[in-house]
Amino acid sequence: MLIQVSKEFKKKSNSAIFSIILFIIVYILLFLSAIALTIGCIAAGLWIISIKPMFFTVMIGIGLASLGILISYFLIKFLFKKHINDRSDLTEITRNDEPQLFQVIDEIVKEAGTDFPKKVYLAYDVNASVFYDSSFWSMFLPIKKNLIIGIGLVNACTKQELKAILAHEFGHFSQRSMKVGGYVYNVNQIIFNLVNEDESYRNTVQDWANASGYFAIFAELAIKITQAIQWILRKMYSFVNIRHMALSREMEFHADEVAANIAGSIALEESLLRLDLAGNSYSSVIDFYNSKIEESQTSKNIYKEQNFVMNFLAKESELELKYDLPVVKISEAGLFNKSKLIIENQWASHPSTEDRIAKLQQLNIIKDYDNNSARTLFKNIDATEEKLTTKIFSNVQYEKPKSELDLDTFQNEFEKNYNKDTFDKIFNNYYDNKNPNQFDLNSSTPSENVSNFEDLFSKEKVELVYTLIALENDKNTISSIADKTIDIKTFDYDGRKYKAKEAKILTPKLDEQIKKLQEEITQNDINTF
Numbered sequence: 001m002l003i004q005v006s007k008e009f010k011k012k013s014n015s016a017i018f019s020i021i022l023f024i025i026v027y028i029l030l031f032l033s034a035i036a037l038t039i040g041c042i043a044a045g046l047w048i049i050s051i052k053p054m055f056f057t058v059m060i061g062i063g064l065a066s067l068g069i070l071i072s073y074f075l076i077k078f079l080f081k082k083h084i085n086d087r088s089d090l091t092e093i094t095r096n097d098e099p100q101l102f103q104v105i106d107e108i109v110k111e112a113g114t115d116f117p118k119k120v121y122l123a124y125d126v127n128a129s130v131f132y133d134s135s136f137w138s139m140f141l142p143i144k145k146n147l148i149i150g151i152g153l154v155n156a157c158t159k160q161e162l163k164a165i166l167a168h169e170f171g172h173f174s175q176r177s178m179k180v181g182g183y184v185y186n187v188n189q190i191i192f193n194l195v196n197e198d199e200s201y202r203n204t205v206q207d208w209a210n211a212s213g214y215f216a217i218f219a220e221l222a223i224k225i226t227q228a229i230q231w232i233l234r235k236m237y238s239f240v241n242i243r244h245m246a247l248s249r250e251m252e253f254h255a256d257e258v259a260a261n262i263a264g265s266i267a268l269e270e271s272l273l274r275l276d277l278a279g280n281s282y283s284s285v286i287d288f289y290n291s292k293i294e295e296s297q298t299s300k301n302i303y304k305e306q307n308f309v310m311n312f313l314a315k316e317s318e319l320e321l322k323y324d325l326p327v328v329k330i331s332e333a334g335l336f337n338k339s340k341l342i343i344e345n346q347w348a349s350h351p352s353t354e355d356r357i358a359k360l361q362q363l364n365i366i367k368d369y370d371n372n373s374a375r376t377l378f379k380n381i382d383a384t385e386e387k388l389t390t391k392i393f394s395n396v397q398y399e400k401p402k403s404e405l406d407l408d409t410f411q412n413e414f415e416k417n418y419n420k421d422t423f424d425k426i427f428n429n430y431y432d433n434k435n436p437n438q439f440d441l442n443s444s445t446p447s448e449n450v451s452n453f454e455d456l457f458s459k460e461k462v463e464l465v466y467t468l469i470a471l472e473n474d475k476n477t478i479s480s481i482a483d484k485t486i487d488i489k490t491f492d493y494d495g496r497k498y499k500a501k502e503a504k505i506l507t508p509k510l511d512e513q514i515k516k517l518q519e520e521i522t523q524n525d526i527n528t529f
Contacts (some may be wrong), residue, residue, distance in 0.1 A: 006250065006253070006254075009247075009250040009251075009254060011224055012246050013247055013250075015243045015246065015247070016240075016243045016247045018243075019239055019240040019243040020240065022239070023239075023240055026236055027075075028454060030075060030232065031072075031075050031076075034068070034072045034074075034075050035072060037038075037067075037071060037072075038069055038071065038072045039068070040068065041064050041065050041067050041068030041091075042064075042069075044059035044062060044065075045060070045062060045063075045065035046065075047061075047065040048060055048061045049061040049293055056214075059212060059215070060214060062215070063071050063212075063215045064218060065350055066208060066215060066219075066222075067218040067221055067222050067225075070204075070205055070208070070222040070226075071226060071229075072226055073201070073204075074222075074226045074229065077200075077201060078136045087121070089120065089123065089391075090121035090123055091122045091123075091387070091388060091391065092120070092122075093120055093121070098377070098378055098379060100377045100378070101149075101377045101378060102369075104159070104163055105117070105120070105147070105379060106164075107262075108163065108167045108170055108262060112170045112171060112173075112262065114170050115173075116148050117130070117144065117145055117147040118132075118144035118145060119147070120146070120149065121146060121147065121148045122148075122150075122151055122384070122388065123148050123150045124152060124388055124392055125279070126152035126153045126154045126156060126275060126278045126279040127148065127150035127152070127153055128147075128148060128150060128153055128162075128165050128166055128168075128169055129147075129148045129169060130143065130145045130146065130147055130148070130169045130170070130172065130173070131145065131146055131148065132145045132146060132417060145173065147166070147169065149166070150188070151303060151384065151385060151388055152279070152282040152306060153275075153278065153374075154374045154375055154377075155278070155303045155306055155307055155374075155375065156274060156275075156306075156307075156310060157274075157325075157374040158267070158323050158325065158369075158370065158371050158373060158374060159371075159372050159374050159376065159377060160263055160264065160367070160369040160370045160371065161263075161268070161270060161271035161374065162271075162374035162377070163257045163262065163267065163370075164262070164263035164264065164271060165259070165271055167258060167259035167262040168255045168256060168258065168259040168268065169255070170258070171254060171256070171257070171258030171259055172254075177414040185467035198269060201226070202223070205223060238378055243520065246434070248340065249351050252351055252356065256268060256356055256360060257348060257363060260360055260363050260365045262367075263362055263364045263367055264365055264366055264367030264368075265360040265363050265366070265368065266366075266369070267367070268360055269360045269361070270327065270328075272356060272357065273327075273328040273330065273353065274326060274327075274328050274358070276328075277310060277314065277326060277328055278306070278310055280313070281306050281307075281309040281310035281313060282306045284313075284414075285299075285302050285305045285306050286302070288305075288410070288413075288414060288417070289302070289393075290322035292405075293396060296399065296400045296401060296402050297402070297403055297405050298389075298396075298402045298404055298405070299389055299393070299401070299405060299410070300386060300389065300404045300406075301382065301385045301386050301389050301407075302385075302389045302392065303385040303388075303389070304385070304407055305407065305410050305411075305414075308407070308410070308411055308414070309414065310326060311326065312415070312418075314347070316418075316442050323372075323373075324373070330353075330354060330357055388519075405523060426453075426457065427457050429463050430461060434465050436525045436529070437522040437525045445513060445526070446527045446529075447526075447527050456527060456528045464520055464524070465521060468517040468518065468521060469512055471510060471514050471517065472514060474510060475510040475514065477512070478506055478507060478510065479494070479503070481500050481503040482500075482503035482504045482507060484500075488500055489504075
């Protein structure tokens, strides 16, 4: 499989490489300056001691020498730091444990032209990802990746869809040209460590300062100099990271194309659109049991409950079913999104789902579809789900002996809670995100043209509510642009491009639109009352 790298990817890649080269140049200059300062401080310290050897000059000489050493140490400490990912919530599986799943992974890595993962882990949630323990030397030495597969994801996919999602993850490493992303990632980690993870360094400096009052002034000076270095590196972090994120967006499109070539466009498209529903369903189950901690109630298998919630919410939203899984359409995924504000988010590593779906539909790659549940890839999925469920609840401290809710009891209680917190469907979502507006009963007059109940909660009236919510959110964002809380140069609003300094001009116009909508909604609330 050979996928051509797009011109946009090459452009972003070259920009990212340039940022790395610039970082290296800046870092080398800082490092050489630190070495020169260290040599100068040591030489000056020895010179002071040699002029008149005595306790005072010895302490001053040592303190001066330590100034340069501390600054050099600050710049090289990250070379020996390794970022270890927390694996406490993960469960490792082997080929002997799950041969069918590993066979699918074999097929993916072969077609993608990449290496088999070092280890495969199961996670609790609706997720799939590739990770590795990184250090400075990861930029120069080959490093094998680990694969995470969330059982919450397996529970919400067909075999083909899971294959597509895993193929996407391996797609990031399928061509040499993609390795630039790894380099930029490591540079970001290095700068982040230098800029933010300096607690151990500060403790070292503080210990040195506490050793003698003579050293304290030099320790304080070292802190001031390293703060100046951190300021420079923060600027570099922004410069490199903006280009990294822009490249990451292109890498996502590339990985999607790899996945489509391996598993087909439709498999990835349908799974992407279902992920939010699956994730919300999983979170709803977790939230349900969080509320049961005082009662010490747990679950035997939260994934059966996730499946129930997912299908329950699908039914409430009148979604179709396909292969016993809800089908979420792109129009339904973006329901009630009335925002007119478009900002090219330089920091967003993932393109929007809409953009990804559009690209997949353009590719329109057809593959044979295995519509069996992804759960069938496991030897004994029920036992696996129960094992992970037990592990989830083992992290919770209960004051009394635990008791397990059976599935029927969960279903009844969940439905009861849902119906208690949800307005009747006759209100057509009108009150789901708003309360009735306040108005004066004595001075308020209902409109004469309201003919029936359905008019009060029609699609047009509901859209007024969500348009108002979107406008208020837009206004808050534009206000943040105006006061430079959000630092961007341009943004689009309602089809027109604005400079950041024009945000203040736009705010009064939004206030006027918001006021008009509020009046319309208030009038409808008066009519309803």
